[in-house]
Amino acid sequence: MRSLKGKTLFISGASRGIGKAIALRAARDGANVVVAAKTVEANPKLPGTIHSAAAEIEAAGGRALPLVVDVRDEAGIAEAAALAARTFGGIDIVVNNASAISLTDTPSTAMKRFDLMMSVNVRGTFAVTQACLPHLRRAANPHILVLSPPPSLDARWYAGHTAYTITKMGMSLCVLGWAAEFREAGIAANALWPRTVIDTAALAMLGGFIKPGHCRTPEIMADAAHAILTRPARECSGNFFMDDEVLRQEGVTDLSGYAVDPAGQLLPDLFVE
Template sequence: MSLKGKTLFITGASRGIGQAIAEKAAVDGANIIIAAKTAEPHPKLAGTIYTAAKAVEAAGGQALPLVVDVRDEMQVAAAVAEAAKAFGGIDILVNNASAISLTNTEATSMKRFDLMNQINYRGTFLVTQQCLSHLKNAENPHVLTLSPPLNMDPNWFKGHVAYTISKYNMSLAMMGMAAEFSDAGIAFNCLWPKTTIATAAIAGQVGGDELAKVSRLPAIMADAAYQIFAQPAKSFSGHFLIDEDVLRGAGVNDFTAYQVDPSLEVEQLFPDLFL
């Protein structure tokens, strides 16, 4: 399987998991639309759409960096149209953009509540909706959303109700669309990490450097996504997938290289939410 000549529209691809997926596909010679808000360097977060574009091109792909706020319908529509015009269509959509706030109900401001729901759920729905006409014309179209399996254990709600619901809504959207567009041959799947992933969100907003040390690198999500894109879209849809399980299915048994600290035992890694 190769993604050579395939066009991937990836939201939030200026850093972290989104950029890792972009670079993985770029090795094959894929076309990557880097759709994210960060055009100017952020004081606390490394990476812009332009630095990500350079990394994609260095890996062997073609890059189209576009300033896109997934909350803005006009921006999303314009970006999708520009992407399709530049590369002749869209083969794969990755809904990676997301906002997180692990705050309890009383500590969650409505501004933060709206941000999470507008980016996570509404943004996923909007970008997917805008890409559908192009995906219907693709040879093996995939929509991959980075959201968790639907685990109704109250434990995953009680500490951060707003965040959990916003992420579960992403998963619900994929489940529904998988059924709605089954005849169109478009795959809708969700991917979630078994352990925490060392991204800026983890280090800066959740657990700092200490949590990052017991996490895995974004590359594990990128490699798992790559395996998913290889699947026949018509028969591989509606799944809630875990990165490690996907790679074990592809024959990977040693995950040490994915660890931030390779000296740690698997049991010392921090499990991600919702599992």
């Protein structure tokens, strides 16, 4: 059984949703998890804080370091990465999960929202990886994982929400570049994206037009991430993985347990055929 025991993961946006699910899966192995997110006080509309996530990680068997991190603040990221390395003796894995979304067309996208998505999705992913890079270079099996889709120039994925799509594709282009840039250093860079919509608290923030019964749970992404992050870094880089594809590579053929409603009709996520 491949394991993340003793590994240190720096996960942006780990206070809820997919980021927290990845953290909890690693915690069950006995990993150290840096919960790097902004939420300190609970929001009834969007539950989960860095402290509640840290408590769950500790209860699952891991060690947690909750840190208030805004991925738009490179100085704050650098401080968090340094503290994480001092606390746990290094950083082995970076998971760029933090993301901002607005599925709005061009006339409806306020420039403030455009700037937020660019700052969080593209710039934040770049800044977090940059800050953790010196520690990854010293790690035994270093991985960078970005939650972004396979890069595409298909216009249908841009129509209707050009701004958001540009930022998610920007995250994927970071993966493309890093896989080549860090190949000789033995640092893996991969992307992971869900085949279907995932049921998270953020789903409700989109207006509730997608019902949970048409979704899979975040655990499918967590299990897929675990499989990727426990592979040899020098042999697994530059991939744009889909969650179900990864699990089938691991011999998992029955994915019904990940469905919120086993009888429900699953909906494909954005950027997925």
